[in-house]
Amino acid sequence: MIEEPVECEVWWASPAQSDPALLELLDDAERARHGRFRRAADRDRYAVAHALARLVLAEAAGCGPAEVAFVLECPHCDGTEDREPHGKPRPAGPAAGLELSISHSGDRVAVALARGVPVGVDVEEVSERRDVAGLAEMVLAPAERAALAALPAERSALAFYDYWARKEALLKASGEGIYSGLTAVSVTPPGEPPRVLSWATPGAPPLDRVRLQGLDAGSGYRAALAVLTPAPVAVAVRDAAPLLSPLAADDPPPG
Ligand SMILES: CC(C)(COP(=O)(O)OP(=O)(O)OC[C@H]1O[C@@H](n2cnc3c(N)ncnc32)[C@H](O)[C@@H]1OP(=O)(O)O)[C@@H](O)C(=O)NCCC(=O)NCCS
Ligand SMILES: [Zn+2]
Structure with a gap:
């Protein structure tokens, strides 16, 4: 029996694609964290990564990005600790069942998506x-x-x-x-x-x-x-620009 491959998407973006319009996609906790970064480069990486994560999940779930939610799960904490939510992002709401991972370093932002694994x-x-x-x-x-x-x-x-x-x-x-x-x-x-x-x-x-x-x-x-997963994995590599740039284009003109 030939096992069906598990499909996985890897989306690449750049912090240079950051735009005020992307912040509107983030939830309150994300916007608060975004506002605490001291360096613009950290803010930009974070904004692009988290906006892209929502756009990718929304597309996969067939819902709007505002409907996508994450729960952050830390296997080392039981939730009673006096600290903000942290850990692996687990999609919730209409995106439940999808699996996600985020990474950012230097000029690179990556979001990976899989279904059920x-x-x-x-x-x-x-x-x-x-x-x-x-x-x-x-x-x-x-x-x-x-x-x-x-x-x-x-x-x-x-x-x-x-x-x-x-x-x-x-x-x-x-x-x-x-x-x-x-x-x-x-x-x-x-x-x-x-x-x-x-x-x-x-x-x-x-x-x-x-x-x-x-x-x-x-x-x-x-x-x-x-x-x-025990199955083979088929990776589709995607450029995030078509997801991110229409939002930036909606900005009001300066002045
Ligand atoms: C998560 C971790 C692997 C990230 O490594 P990194 O190379 O510095 O940063 P990356 O940009 O590649 O990844 C960051 C993303 O990983 C995700 N992440 C955080 N914790 C995670 C976890 N436990 N499992 C999977 N993903 C996690 C988040 O989405 C995070 O994105 P954000 O910072 O924009 O919210 C590492 O920093 C880590 O393990 N931190 C937690 C340490 C810990 O367990 N502390 C104790 C908690 S009680
Ligand atoms: Zn923890």
Whole structure:
């Protein structure tokens, strides 16, 4: 029997597509968080990501973006904590049953969508300024650190960000986040097809229900997609401009 592939969409946008009109799509909690970012770049990434998430869900659910709601689920909290909602966004209302993941880094915003199966996307800007060896201590398992150390210096930064994106995509798909540590999951080395090798966090799925693949995020970025399903995954990559730009065009003319 040939198993039907699970379809998954990955939408790409840029923080430069931010526009005041997008804020109208956000809910009160999102607008409040947007207003607390100090740096314009963070505000723009957040606005584009959250507006796009609603537009993508609305299109998939066949409803208006204002009808889409999210519940934020943190597996480490029981809701009695005195802090604002946080964690994996779970679509609700007419979009219930759809699965979503959001990532933003540098000039990239990504939103991944799947139906009925958990999905996680992660994009990382490759920064030559960051201390990769120091970060590797926190992010990589011992065998991964050894594989990284064996690479020529000019390949090690890119390889590190490949590892990082792959591992975060997995921990975002499960909703675990990095709370239990990124070293609790290990993946194949960059240069080999992405695959999870071990996953030792409490909410980890069986390894035969994990699909992991790289995404092309352009030069200077590394990105990965994780889908928690035993089925093969068919990814459709989409440009968010047709969803975002009609809203921006509705702005009143300046003056
Ligand atoms: C979520 C996390 C993996 C994001 O990594 P990142 O590379 O810094 O940022 P990204 O842009 O790729 O992803 C951010 C998005 O992940 C999503 N997210 C947050 N927590 C998540 C979780 N547990 N599972 C899946 N997705 C999550 C949100 O949509 C978030 O978007 P927003 O910041 O615009 O609201 C990481 O920061 C994390 O795990 N944080 C939570 C740590 C934690 O558990 N703290 C204790 C809570 S009690
Ligand atoms: Zn929490």
